Amino acid sequence: DAGITQSPRYKITETGRQVTLMCHQTWSHSYMFWYRQDLGHGLRLIYYSAAADITDKGEVPDGYVVSRSKTENFPLTLESATRSQTSVYFCASSEGLSGAGYTFGSGTRLTVV
Amino acid sequence: GEDVEQSLFLSVREGDSSVINCTYTDSSSTYLYWYKQEPGAGLQLLTYIFSNMDMKQDQRLTVLLNKKDKHLSLRIADTQTGDSAIYFCAESPSMDTGRRALTFGSGTRLQVQP
Numbered sequence: 001d002a003g004i005t006q007s008p009r010y011k012i013t014e015t016g017r018q019v020t021l022m023c024h025q026t027w028s029h030s031y032m033f034w035y036r037q038d039l040g041h042g043l044r045l046i047y048y049s050a051a052a053d054i055t056d057k058g059e060v061p062d063g064y065v066v067s068r069s070k071t072e073n074f075p076l077t078l079e080s081a082t083r084s085q086t087s088v089y090f091c092a093s094s095e096g097l098s099g100a101g102y103t104f105g106s107g108t109r110l111t112v113v
Numbered sequence: 114g115e116d117v118e119q120s121l122f123l124s125v126r127e128g129d130s131s132v133i134n135c136t137y138t139d140s141s142s143t144y145l146y147w148y149k150q151e152p153g154a155g156l157q158l159l160t161y162i163f164s165n166m167d168m169k170q171d172q173r174l175t176v177l178l179n180k181k182d183k184h185l186s187l188r189i190a191d192t193q194t195g196d197s198a199i200y201f202c203a204e205s206p207s208m209d210t211g212r213r214a215l216t217f218g219s220g221t222r223l224q225v226q227p
Contacts, residue, residue, distance in 0.1 A: 104155035
């Protein structure tokens, strides 16, 4: 399917476990982003990537790790999940830094118990 | 996004106009955006405006930009129940401030009553 897909759609995990959220895009966009959405905070940037093998921290990177070995994939790993990481996570991609904006995936709702 | 502020909630009657407001802080932002999020879905780009424009109209949507006051608004004419959603404004990355990604407001939930 063309577009940007996230998996899983929903995930429940226990405190301390490692969990990886997947993001895949089919446009060969250079830029990819991970945001988390929390009530009252809107969307906050966790990490972004300008190209394969180039990643950088966003506003709230602590507790997260990313990689981008291929242009189309940008997985987000929570190394040791905490309850404060319960959130909805959105992946996005874009060709440039601004312009027509980003295309978002449908999100992953993560609950840490 | 602490740099971008929006009111949290707006309720209107079907057929009325809705005006959603946003203030931002980075005067070097090149573009300003409006996104729509329907329940259980990702964000969808509605419209955007280049920073050297004052107004942009797109069918039922009108975007007004006041650069002096750093104020952005989205007007939806003839609001329909299908417009019920959360609306986010966002400002573009800025090399001046080192921001490398869109910065979003906290979102305004629009409720349209029949």
